[in-house]
Amino acid sequence: MSExxxxxxxxxxxxxxxxxxxxxxxxxGRGRSYRREIGSHSTQTRxxxxxxxxxxxxxxxxxxxxxxxxxxxxxxxxxxxxxxxxPELRVPPTWTRPEGLDAPxxxxxxxRELVAGVERALAAELSGSRIESARLDDGSSESLLISSTGxxxxxRQRLARLRLEASWKGAQVTLEGAARAVGLFEPLRLAxxxxxxxxxRVQGRVPAKDRCEMVLGPAxxxxxxxxxxxxFVGPSAxxxxxxxxxxxGVLASSQLTIVDDxxxxxxxxxxxxxxxxxxxxxxxxxxxxxxxxxLGDWRDDPAGLGLGSMQRPGWxxxxxxxxxxxxxxxxxxxxxxxDLVAAVARGYYLVEAPSPASxxxxxxxxxxxxxxxSLEAGRAVQPVAGAxxxxxxxxxxxxxxxxxxxxxxxxLGGLLGAPTLVVGGLELRSSG
Amino acid sequence: MSESTTMPFSGLDAASVSRALSLLAERxxxxxxxxxxRSTLWEIPPEGEPPGVRCWRESGLxxxxxxxxxxxxxxxxxxxxxxxxxxxxxxARAYPRTAFPLPDLDLARRTETEVDEEMLEDLVRxxxxxxxxxxxRRVAFPLHLTVRRHRRDSLVVGPRVVAPVQRxxxxxxxxxxxxxxxxxxxxxxxxxxxxxxADRLVAGFRAREAPxxxxxxxxxxxxxxxxxxxxxxxxxxxLEADTLALTxxxxxxxxxxxxxxxxxxxxxxxxxxxxxxxxxxxxxxPVVRRWLLRDGVVEQLLADRAAAERFExxxxxxxxxxxRHQSPGPRSxxxxxxxxxxxxxxxxxxxxxxxxxxxxxxxxxxPHTGVFEVSFPxxxxxxxxxFGEPVGRFSVRARVAxxxxxxVAVGGESTSAGAGWCAKGGQRLPVWASAPPILIEAAPIxxxxxxxxxxxxxxxx
Numbered sequence: 040m041s042e043x044x045x046x047x048x049x050x051x052x053x054x055x056x057x058x059x060x061x062x063x064x065x066x067x068g069r070g071r072s073y074r075r076e077i078g079s080h081s082t083q084t085r086x087x088x089x090x091x092x093x094x095x096x097x098x099x100x101x102x103x104x105x106x107x108x109x110x111x112x113x114x115x116x117x118x119x120x121x122x123x124x125x126p127e128l129r130v131p132p133t134w135t136r137p138e139g140l141d142a143p144x145x146x147x148x149x150x151r152e153l154v155a156g157v158e159r160a161l162a163a164e165l166s167g168s169r170i171e172s173a174r175l176d177d178g179s180s181e182s183l184l185i186s187s188t189g190x191x192x193x194x195r196q197r198l199a200r201l202r203l204e205a206s207w208k209g210a211q212v213t214l215e216g217a218a219r220a221v222g223l224f225e226p227l228r229l230a231x232x233x234x235x236x237x238x239x240r241v242q243g244r245v246p247a248k249d250r251c252e253m254v255l256g257p258a259x260x261x262x263x264x265x266x267x268x269x270x271f272v273g274p275s276a277x278x279x280x281x282x283x284x285x286x287x288g289v290l291a292s293s294q295l296t297i298v299d300d301x302x303x304x305x306x307x308x309x310x311x312x313x314x315x316x317x318x319x320x321x322x323x324x325x326x327x328x329x330x331x332x333x334l335g336d337w338r339d340d341p342a343g344l345g346l347g348s349m350q351r352p353g354w355x356x357x358x359x360x361x362x363x364x365x366x367x368x369x370x371x372x373x374x375x376x377x378d379l380v381a382a383v384a385r386g387y388y389l390v391e392a393p394s395p396a397s398x399x400x401x402x403x404x405x406x407x408x409x410x411x412x413s414l415e416a417g418r419a420v421q422p423v424a425g426a427x428x429x430x431x432x433x434x435x436x437x438x439x440x441x442x443x444x445x446x447x448x449x450x451l452g453g454l455l456g457a458p459t460l461v462v463g464g465l466e467l468r469s470s471g
Numbered sequence: 472m473s474e475s476t477t478m479p480f481s482g483l484d485a486a487s488v489s490r491a492l493s494l495l496a497e498r499x500x501x502x503x504x505x506x507x508x509r510s511t512l513w514e515i516p517p518e519g520e521p522p523g524v525r526c527w528r529e530s531g532l533x534x535x536x537x538x539x540x541x542x543x544x545x546x547x548x549x550x551x552x553x554x555x556x557x558x559x560x561x562x563a564r565a566y567p568r569t570a571f572p573l574p575d576l577d578l579a580r581r582t583e584t585e586v587d588e589e590m591l592e593d594l595v596r597x598x599x600x601x602x603x604x605x606x607x608r609r610v611a612f613p614l615h616l617t618v619r620r621h622r623r624d625s626l627v628v629g630p631r632v633v634a635p636v637q638r639x640x641x642x643x644x645x646x647x648x649x650x651x652x653x654x655x656x657x658x659x660x661x662x663x664x665x666x667x668x669a670d671r672l673v674a675g676f677r678a679r680e681a682p683x684x685x686x687x688x689x690x691x692x693x694x695x696x697x698x699x700x701x702x703x704x705x706x707x708x709x710l711e712a713d714t715l716a717l718t719x720x721x722x723x724x725x726x727x728x729x730x731x732x733x734x735x736x737x738x739x740x741x742x743x744x745x746x747x748x749x750x751x752x753x754x755x756x757p758v759v760r761r762w763l764l765r766d767g768v769v770e771q772l773l774a775d776r777a778a779a780e781r782f783e784x785x786x787x788x789x790x791x792x793x794x795r796h797q798s799p800g801p802r803s804x805x806x807x808x809x810x811x812x813x814x815x816x817x818x819x820x821x822x823x824x825x826x827x828x829x830x831x832x833x834x835x836x837x838p839h840t841g842v843f844e845v846s847f848p849x850x851x852x853x854x855x856x857x858f859g860e861p862v863g864r865f866s867v868r869a870r871v872a873x874x875x876x877x878x879v880a881v882g883g884e885s886t887s888a889g890a891g892w893c894a895k896g897g898q899r900l901p902v903w904a905s906a907p908p909i910l911i912e913a914a915p916i917x918x919x920x921x922x923x924x925x926x927x928x929x930x931x932x
Contacts, residue, residue, distance in 0.1 A: 074798075078716065079777065081542035081798055084561050088548050089529075093522050100522035106529050106548040119595065120516070120523020211839070355527060 042067070043193075045108040046090075046185050052111030053094045054187060060123045061094040062186040062315075063109060066354040070178030073150035077171060082147045085178075089354035095123030104354055124338055126347075128189035131318035134302070134311035137219070140197045145177040145221035154203075156226030157233070161205060164234050168207035176200045177221050190316035198307050199224070200450060205233045210240035213393065217307055217450045236391050239410045243424025246413065250466045252386035252440075253428065254379060254414065257447035259392045260457030263407055264297075264367060265449075266396035267432060271297060271324045272360060276333030283403060283433040290330055291436035294370060297325040299334055301347065301363040308454055314351025314358035322346050324365070328437075336360050350453065366446060366456030373444035376459045381417035382441075387467055388412045388419060389428065396428075397471060403432050406471045423467070430465035438464035478636075479509050479624035480578060485633040487574035488555065493630035495536050495563055502537035502776050503630050504755060505555065506795050507578075510623040515594050517615045524595075532576075533795035534558040537777055546795045550578040594618050594642070597661045604669035610676055615647040618661070621901070627755030634755035640746045641901065643892075644668065651675035651848050652832065656890035656901050658746035674829060678849035678861035683918055690825030690853075691867065691914035692818055695882075697847060698808060699889020699904035700831035704843045705871045706736045707803035707902075708836040708895070710763050710771075712778035712785055717838045721772055722784045730767040730875030734909075735809040737762055738773060738789065743805035743903050744887060754790035754799050761789065763806075767875070773801040793898040800896060806889075808906040811881030815908050818882055820856040826865075826916065827851045827858065831889075836871075844868040866917050877914060882907035 046063040053061045067088040074081045091104040094115070100123035101116040145153075154173040161168050177199040185191045199221045203214045214232055218224055255263070270279050284290045301319025302309050313319050323331050332340075334348040350361035380388055389411035396407035407428045412419035430438075443459030488505055495503045507530075514525040532554060535544040545558035556573040560566070597618050605611065620642050627634045642661050646653040646668070653671060657664040693701060706729070708714060715721035730736075740749035740758040749758050754776050762770040774782070775790030778801055790799035819827065828847040836843040846866040852859035867874065889904040 078781070079540045079542065081544065083543075083796075083798075084545045085796060086547050086557075095522055102522040102525040104527045106531060116513075116524045116526045118523060121519070121521035123521050357522075357525075 042090075042108055042183050043185070045110065046183060048111045049092060049109045049113075050185055050187060053092070053115070057096075058094045058118065059096045060100070060125050060187055061092070062125050062184065062190075063090065063092050064351070064354060065090045065108070065183045066180055068178055068180035069144065070176065071144045071146075071150070072177070073145070073147065073154070073173070073175045075151075075154055075170070075173045080151070082150070091354045093123055093125070094118065095121075097122045102357060125186050125188050126190070126315050126317045126337065129318055131192070131311045132320070136195070137305070137309055139219040140179065140195050142197070142220040142222070144179065145175065145199065149221060150175050153201075153221060153224060153226060157203065157230045160227050160230030161233055164230065165207055165237060168205060168234070168237060171204040171206050171211060173204075174202045175221060184312070184316045186316060192312050192316050194310045194312060196308065196310060201229075203229065203233060205237060207237040208241045210237055212236040212240055212391070215450060217448070217454065219307060236410070239391065239412070239422045240424045243410055243422035245425040245469045246387075246423050246467050248466065248468050249387075250464075252383050253462045253465050253467070254383060254386060254388040255460045255462060256388070256390040256411070257445055257457050257459060258449065259389045259407070259409055259411075259428075260367065260460045261447070261449045261451065261455045262392035263396055263405070263435070264365070264457050265451040265455045266398050266405060266407065268362065268365070269400070270330075270333075270432075271299075271365065272334045272362060274335060274339055276335070277330065279400065280330040283436065285433060285437065289328060289437060290433070291325060291328040292439040293328040294442055295325060295328055295436065295439050296323065296368040296370075297365070298323055298368050299348065299362050299365040303364040306364040306454065307448070308363050313347025313363075314349045315347060317347030317349070319348075319363065320346040322348065334360055334362065362453035362455065364448065364454045364456060366448065367442065367458060367460070369442050369444045369446050369458045373442055373458065376443045376445050379441055379443050379459055379461050380414065383414045383417055383461070386414045387423060388414050389423075398432070405430060405432055405435070406468075408471065409467075426467050426469060427471045428465055429468050434464040435462060438462045479638075480507055480626050480636060482578045483507065483576070483626070484574055485628050488628045489630055489633060491555070491559055491573050492534070492628065495534075495559065496630050497565065498538060500538070500780055502535075502780065504535055505558075505628045506533045506535075506625060506753070506792070507550075507628070508532070508623060508625040508795055510621070510794070512622075513591060513594060513620040515598065515618040517617055518598070529794075531795050532558065534562045535798075536562045536564070537780070538564075540777070540781065542777070542798060544798065550576045552576055590620055593661045594620055597644075597665070600662060600665045601669060604665050605672065608669060608673050610673055612648055612676055614672070617645040619643045625753065627751065627753065629755055632755060634751040637749055637751060639901070643901070646672065648672065648675065650679040653830075654832075654891055656892075656903070658744040671830065675849055678851075678863065681849060681861040681863045683863040683865045684826055684850070684852070684916055686917050688913040688915055690822050691911045691916070692822060692825060692827045692853060693831075693909050693911065694815070694827065694829035695886045695888035695906050695908055697828040697831040697845075697889075698909045699806065699906040700834055700891070701845050701867075702736055702806055702808055702906060703803065703889065703893065703902060703904065704834035704836050704845055705875055706730075706763055707738065707773065707806055709841065709843070709871045710769060710773055711801045712772050712774040712782065713800055714836070714838045715772065716778070720782070721774075721778065722782050724769050724772060725784060727769045728767055729769050729872050730764055731878040732767045733811055733881050734764055734767050734875060734878050735762070736764040737807045737809065738803045738805065739807060740804035742807065747805075747901065747903060749804060752788050752790045752799075752804075753792045754787065756788045756790065758788045758804070759786065761786075773803055775799050775801045791900055793900050797898045800898065802893070802895070802900055803902055806902070806904040806906075808881065808885070808904075808909070810883045810885040810907045812883045813880065814884055815882060818880055818908055818910050819853055819858065821880070821910070822853045822856060824855075825853045826862065827853050841870050841872070842868065843871055864918075867914055868917050869915050874911065874914065877912045878909055879912045880910035882909065884908075
């Protein structure tokens with residue numbers, strides 16, 4: 040990579056100018072996007088090449104970023120403000136490059152055919168339904184990072200994302216997914232997911248206020264997990280968790296384990312290092328119901344510099360703490376979803392959460408828009424739509440009675456994953 | 472650091488680019504253009520967030536072909552010699568046959584490093600100026616302040632015309648207190664903005680513990696800032712051709728009585744504040760003074776070239792894109808609510824019982840239902856023609872026509888107000904406005920939902 044030579048030239052030049060702490064990051068990528076709306080299609084190809092430099096010393100620092108390759112003769116900002124501290128070199132464990140990184144990007148014909156395939160399957164099953172809009176983004180990137188502390192690392196990533204909006208009889212639903220390559224999206228399966236959601240939305244009724252057992256499908260559990268991220272990420276996470284423990288000092292169900300793993304095998308965002316070149320790995324944020332150290336900036340806790348958790352989506356972004364693959368881990372002998380549903384005498388099976396939960400951290404409560412089915416004797420009896428799942432955050436965490444094996448990830452600012460959960464102590468209401 | 476005198480796109484052989492683009496336009500109604508842009512963003516982060524000074528410099532190009540509702544585009548970062556040729560080939564539907572070579576780029580490379588010392592000094596000193604202004608008002612509270620300066624030069628070249636280079640140059644502020652998030656955009660020296668920002672922060676501080684008003688209908692007086700945000704949601708977004716196309720034919724909206732007869736709203740990018748004034752839009756089309764509402768009736772819509780190609784009665788010139796990676800779409804730039812009569816005090820005096828909102832910090836329009844929601848972070852009661860107690864966060868949720876029909880007075884003093892970031896379809900654009908206060912009768916007040924995709928003047932910058 041010729042960027043490496045350019046990066047070292049810049050690093051040397053800045054150190055020669057008296058700045059002791061320097062980091063040079065370069066990223067190049069290519070991408071293709073296909074977008075379809077009613078009456079219009081657009082196809083875009085992109086090639087990007089950018090860099091970012093952080094440099095300073097114990098008293099001042101600057102950040103500068105631009106396109107192309109960095110060169111030592113650039114005019115740098117005058118360092119100002121705050122000390123810059125960069126991580127020390129830590130040798131990453133052996134890294135096995137994920138498969139599929141070299142797959143070609145989606146072509147225009149393939150993108151159109153994917154959406155048309157979903158639409159055909161949708162129309163065949165559900166007369167009068169249609170795709171309102173589709174967006175497909177496929178991209179690959181190569182990153183390089185060197186620093187004055189000796190870090191020198193390169194890594195690659197590859198991700199395709201799809202967003203579909205479909206309508207039927209006045210109802211509109213959205214489906215989002217991510218895969219290593221566009222070819223892995225299955226039109227029939229996507230259409231079936233849209234159909235399920237549309238039928239529930241159109242035929243579902245708003246239930247009366249009801250408190251009973253709730254079966255939360257992965258899409259609902261992951262959306263709720265995303266809304267509760269401040270419990271597991273950031274400097275105030277531990278304090279928030281402490282505020283939620285009950286009289287017995289219990290925070291969560293003993294079945295609940297939450298993990299963030301930057302090098303998850305098969306994970307779409309898996310990489311050997313984080314956005315500052317610190318090796319990634321598995322971090323247990325909550326185990327058997329007990330909170331562990333949250334994801335945080337190692338500068339606030341230098342002893343915590345073990346596994347990197349600084350995300351850097353692109354060269355324009357400064358590194359910041361965030362999840363990579365953060366998920367509720369199914370227990371080893373987790374039951375099948377069908378068995379979980381069959382065991383519910385009376386309750387609800389909630390399969391979709393169209394938007395994030397609103398969380399009142401002061402009151403410790405949440406409200407999540409949901410749709411699904413009411414259950415009686417383990418069978419779905421009536422679609423439910425336009426409802427809100429209400430509850431105390433602590434009650435949700437402690438009320439998890441069973442966890443399924445169907446772990447699935449959703450692109451919700453990082454990949455958030457959850458399996459089906461069976462939860463008690465929550466309430467379904469008609470308003471948020 | 473020195474200020475460069477190099478022109479932003481000096482060295483660009485626009486005639487060759489035009490000739491090359493003409494190869495793409497195979498059919499009479501094909502729209503073809505190339506956008507060249509350079510942008511610089513300077514940021515002074517909030518206290519305690521290293522690194523200290525931040526700078527982003529970008530340049531690049533995008534080539535686009537629009538044909539029968541389909542768009543093909545290719546973007547390149549920077550101006551590599553072969554970048555334009557490559558982009559043209561990727562966009563072309565048939566491999567261009569040409570008797571002449573497609574042009575290489577030979578653009579002056581270093582103009583993006585242009586630094587204005589005075590501008591940077593302005594940014595660096597703003598936090599201390601604001602601190603002093605707050606001390607002068609005898610208040611102190613935790614404040615998270617981000618100051619940014621945005622500069623963007625853009626040039627659109629088509630097969631037949633080369634539009635003039637457009638420059639946007641403005642500052643943005645993001646201020647967060649424990650109870651309030653405030654955003655502001657400003658053209659010109661930041662010193663001019665200090666007093667107004669300090670006053671707005673103090674107003675939020677004083678209302679920090681005020682309870683929200685009870686839900687129901689009441690008379691609502693909107694200050695200039697709040698009025699501009701409401702009009703942005705209820706008029707500008709509602710009259711964008713692509714928004715209207717989601718539910719039918721946009722032209723059907725022309726001639727509809729959308730508001731009370733005393734409401735006239737114009738979008739005129741050429742009248743925007745110096746620094747963001749435009750001669751052409753982001754598609755290179757000359758901008759026009761566009762009467763969105765004349766005496767309450769829809770007269771023109773916001774349209775880009777794609778909409779104008781599809782619908783005969785629409786006029787292009789309102790196409791905007793946040794950068795080369797985004798497609799242009801119809802958006803407002805500088806919205807003016809034409810003034811009526813009377814001062815703010817006169818309007819307050821005419822209200823027996825009601826609410827006053829100086830600020831609105833979020834808004835959202837549902838294009839399918841025509842229902843919009845605007846959230847006000849705080850306000851004041853009006854009792855017997857006088858300002859009363861402060862009130863906490865509340866919102867107005869209504870159908871556009873229902874609310875605008877209830878406007879019973881428009882103030883006579885129009886001020887530059889309500890500038891902020893508007894997010895739609897993944898693009899965040901700065902929007903500008905001037906408006907007088909407006910009085911709305913029986914406005915539906917609700918407790919604020921706290922969500923919204925379009926966050927103007929508020930949370931992001």
